[in-house]
Amino acid sequence: xxxxxxxxxxxxxxxxxxxxxxxxxxxxxxxxxxxxxxxxxxxxxxxxxxxxxxxxxxxxxxxxxxxxxxxxxxxxxxxxxxxxxxxxxxxxxxxxxxxxxxxxxxxxxxxxxxxxxxxxxxxxxxxxxxxxxxxxxxxxxxxxxxxxxxxxxxxxxxxxxxxxxxxxxxxxxxxxxxxxxxxxxxxxxxxxxxxxxxxxxxxxxxxxxxxxxxxxxxxxxxxxxxxxxxxxxxxxxxxxxxxxxxxxxxxxxxxxxxxxxxxxxxxxxxxxxxxxxxxxxxxxxxxxxxxxxxxxxxxxxxxxxxxxxxxxxxxxxxxxxxxxxxxxxxxxxxxxxxxxxxxxxxxxxxxxxxxxxxxxxxx
Ligand code: CND
Ligand code: ZN
Numbered sequence: 001x002x003x004x005x006x007x008x009x010x011x012x013x014x015x016x017x018x019x020x021x022x023x024x025x026x027x028x029x030x031x032x033x034x035x036x037x038x039x040x041x042x043x044x045x046x047x048x049x050x051x052x053x054x055x056x057x058x059x060x061x062x063x064x065x066x067x068x069x070x071x072x073x074x075x076x077x078x079x080x081x082x083x084x085x086x087x088x089x090x091x092x093x094x095x096x097x098x099x100x101x102x103x104x105x106x107x108x109x110x111x112x113x114x115x116x117x118x119x120x121x122x123x124x125x126x127x128x129x130x131x132x133x134x135x136x137x138x139x140x141x142x143x144x145x146x147x148x149x150x151x152x153x154x155x156x157x158x159x160x161x162x163x164x165x166x167x168x169x170x171x172x173x174x175x176x177x178x179x180x181x182x183x184x185x186x187x188x189x190x191x192x193x194x195x196x197x198x199x200x201x202x203x204x205x206x207x208x209x210x211x212x213x214x215x216x217x218x219x220x221x222x223x224x225x226x227x228x229x230x231x232x233x234x235x236x237x238x239x240x241x242x243x244x245x246x247x248x249x250x251x252x253x254x255x256x257x258x259x260x261x262x263x264x265x266x267x268x269x270x271x272x273x274x275x276x277x278x279x280x281x282x283x284x285x286x287x288x289x290x291x292x293x294x295x296x297x298x299x300x301x302x303x304x305x306x307x308x309x310x311x312x313x314x315x316x317x318x319x320x321x322x323x324x325x326x327x328x329x330x331x332x333x334x335x336x337x338x339x340x341x342x343x344x345x346x347x348x349x350x351x352x353x354x355x356x357x358x359x360x361x362x363x
C-alpha cells in the first residue's frame with residue numbers, strides 16, 4: 001500500500017510503497033476513506049515533539065473494516081468505523097472509572113501496536129506506527145479497541161474529523177470544562193480544533209463566545225461556528241479586548257488551542273475569579289510555563305485536556321448523529337481536500353495558517 005513516511009524531522013513526508021502485515025489477535029485491518037491533517041502531526045514534522053522514526057503519522061481517520069484478526073468481536077468486515085487515537089481497553093483503572101480518554105493501554109505503544117510490534121515495513125526496515133493508527137496510508141492495522149462503529153449513511157470522508165478535532169474541541173467544552181449555558185467563553189486559536197471549541201461552546205449555550213486568532217481569515221471563519229466577538233491577537237491586547245467585550249467582568253472559561261505558553265498565560269488572564277482555563281494545545285517538549293499564582297488564589301482553575309475528556313465509543317457516534325441532524329458542522333471545517341501525494345502541501349498550508357482543516361482522501 002501507499003503511505004506517507006516521515007523519516008526525519010524537518011523533512012517533507014515521502015509517499016512510498018510499504019508492506020502492511022495482516023491483523024494479529026484483537027486487531028483489524030481498515031481501508032481508510034479519509035484522514036484529517038491535524039497540527040499534532042505537524043508538531044512531529046517540525047521537531048516540537050519526538051517520536052521513533054521512521055513513522056507513518058495521522059490520527060484522525062475513518063474507513064471500512066476489511067479484515068479482523070483472531071478474537072475480534074466488536075466489528076466485522078464491511079463495518080464503517082471512525083478510529084480512536086486512544087484504544088480504550090475497558091479494564092484499566094481509568095476506563096472502569098469512566099475516564100477512557102486516559103486509558104493505560106495507550107502508553108504502552110511507542111511506535112508499535114499494543115503487543116509491542118509493528119505491522120509496517122519498507123523492504124526489511126520496520127516503520128513505526130503513530131498512536132496505534134497511522135492514518136496517512138491507504139490501509140491501517142489498528143487495535144480492536146481503537147475501532148468506533150458509526151452509522152453507514154454518514155459520509156466517511158467527513159466523519160473522519162470525528163477521529164480527533166471534533167471530539168477534542170467539543171469535548172473540551174462539554175466534558176472537561178463543563179461550560180454552563182449563558183456563560184462567557186474565550187477561545188484562543190481558531191484552527192481545526194479551536195473551531196470545534198467554538199461550536200462546542202455554542203452547543204452548550206454559551207452567551208458570549210470570543211474567538212482570538214492572529215489571522216483575519218480564521219476570525220471571519222469563526223463566525224460560522226458560533227463566535228459572537230472576534231479579537232485579532234496580532235493587532236490587539238487580548239486581555240484588554242476581553243475586558244471590553246465583557247464590560248470588565250472577564251470570562252467564565254478560556255481555552256488555549258495553539259500549544260503556546262504565552263497563550264496559556266493570556267487565557268488565564270482573561271478569566272474572572274473562579275474562572276476555568278483549559279489547555280487543549282500541545283506545547284513543545286520541554287516547554288516551561290510561568291504563571292502568577294495569585295490567579296489561582298482567586299479560585300481560578302487551570303486544567304489540561306486529552307481528547308476532550310471523551311469516551312470515544314459513546315461520544316463519536318453521538319457526534320455523527322449531531323452532524324447528520326445538522327446540529328454539528330463538519331463540511332464547513334474542511335478547507336481543502338488532497339490526494340496522499342499532495343500531503344506536504346496540506347502541511348505547508350496548515351503551518352502558514354491558510355486552512356482550517358485539510359483532509360487526505362483515499363481511493
Ligand atoms: P491549527 O494550526 O489548525 O490552529 C492553530 C490556530 O492558532 C491557527 O488558526 C493559528 O492562526 C492560531 N494562532 C497561532 N498563534 C497564535 C497566537 N499567538 N494567538 C492567537 N492565535 C494563534 O492547529 P489545530 O487546531 O489542528 O491544533 C491546535 C492545537 O491543539 C495543536 O497544538 C494540536 O497539537 C493540539 C491538539 C490537542 C489535542 C488534545 O487531545 N489535547 C488533540 N488534537 C490537537
Ligand atoms: Zn489531532
